[in-house]
Amino acid sequence: MSLNRKEPRRALVTGATGFVGSHLARRLVDNGWCVHVLVRHPSNLASIRKFEDRVTVHRHDGSTEGMFDIVKAARPDIVFHLAAFSSVRYEPSDIVPMMQSNVIFGAQLAEAMIRHEAFRLINTGTYSQHFENKPYSPSCLYAATKQAFEDILTYYTEATPLQVITLKLFDNYGPDDPRPKILNLLHRSAKENKPLAMSPGEQYIDILYIDDIIDAYEVSAERFFSGRAEKSEVYAVSSGTPIKLKDLAKTYETVSGRKLPIQWGARPYREREAMILWDQGKPLPGWVAKTTLEEGIRKLIHS
Numbered sequence: 001m002s003l004n005r006k007e008p009r010r011a012l013v014t015g016a017t018g019f020v021g022s023h024l025a026r027r028l029v030d031n032g033w034c035v036h037v038l039v040r041h042p043s044n045l046a047s048i049r050k051f052e053d054r055v056t057v058h059r060h061d062g063s064t065e066g067m068f069d070i071v072k073a074a075r076p077d078i079v080f081h082l083a084a085f086s087s088v089r090y091e092p093s094d095i096v097p098m099m100q101s102n103v104i105f106g107a108q109l110a111e112a113m114i115r116h117e118a119f120r121l122i123n124t125g126t127y128s129q130h131f132e133n134k135p136y137s138p139s140c141l142y143a144a145t146k147q148a149f150e151d152i153l154t155y156y157t158e159a160t161p162l163q164v165i166t167l168k169l170f171d172n173y174g175p176d177d178p179r180p181k182i183l184n185l186l187h188r189s190a191k192e193n194k195p196l197a198m199s200p201g202e203q204y205i206d207i208l209y210i211d212d213i214i215d216a217y218e219v220s221a222e223r224f225f226s227g228r229a230e231k232s233e234v235y236a237v238s239s240g241t242p243i244k245l246k247d248l249a250k251t252y253e254t255v256s257g258r259k260l261p262i263q264w265g266a267r268p269y270r271e272r273e274a275m276i277l278w279d280q281g282k283p284l285p286g287w288v289a290k291t292t293l294e295e296g297i298r299k300l301i302h303s
Helices: 019-030 046-054 064-074 092-115 141-159 182-192 210-225 245-256 293-301
Strands: 010-014 034-040 056-060 078-081 120-126 163-169 171-173 196-198 207-209 232-237 262-264
Touching: 010 019, 010 064, 019 034, 019 046, 019 078, 019 210, 034 064, 056 064, 064 092, 078 092, 078 210, 092 120, 092 141, 120 141, 120 210, 141 163, 141 232, 163 210, 171 182, 171 210, 182 196, 182 245, 182 293, 207 210, 207 293, 210 232, 245 293
Parallel strands: 010 034, 010 078, 034 056, 078 120, 120 163, 163 232, 171 207, 196 262
Antiparallel strands: none
8 A cells, every 4th residue: 555645644443432542543633644443333432522523433333344345445554453352351241242352353354454455454462361471371261362363363464465563562541541440440449538459469560651552553653654564573562660569559659648448358369360470572662661650640640
């Protein structure tokens, strides 16, 4: 696909109604990209409401034909794939929607990209594909489905012109995050002064402020535009400074000046809890986390 710089860069973003995806779509719009977002029919667009009039929204009906039509209409220079059914714990009723979202949807997307000669994909993986710091060991079914799609992409990169950069994300946080993530739970507990039942707190957390995560996607896009990207690349998007959960809570207390009413040990560690974190991932060239934990917590508190 020709990248005529007289025209704005074109992006197709999946998962744009999620926390990370909405921040990415907003960053791309602010930087002058022509942004198309792909959402499922029942998706709530509240997270992109402030800039919805600056993007083109495509609703996917679940069919392969529908996916082909969307990619044809978007004509993306790069596809940013963040859509996922993400859950550490799941019910049997979640299995089909998880497979649909994390495997089938992605395969439809890759096939549509090949059909319409959109050959640059930035995929999203997770550190939880590497339980106990192993080359591959899924900590949960969600992680196994992310690996399954990564394996599917191996076929496409070997048999077609598709190029893929997979970013394996660690935990992340930031303002207006609706997810029950650890810093959000600590922040809410501090504001409401409500007891928070936690595990003993000896597990490690590797956590990044949202702006740094979005920087990684932009750096990856530049690898494509500069011609430096190889056929298939996988990078770890890590702070490089994992911290024990107990110490994370202490850092929040120090920055906020508030004592957290945490009940340590009131809950057991979850099954396959990551007591040690994956540290064997290749760092993304040209990217480094800029926001310290203290700075990020300060931004979260004052948002």
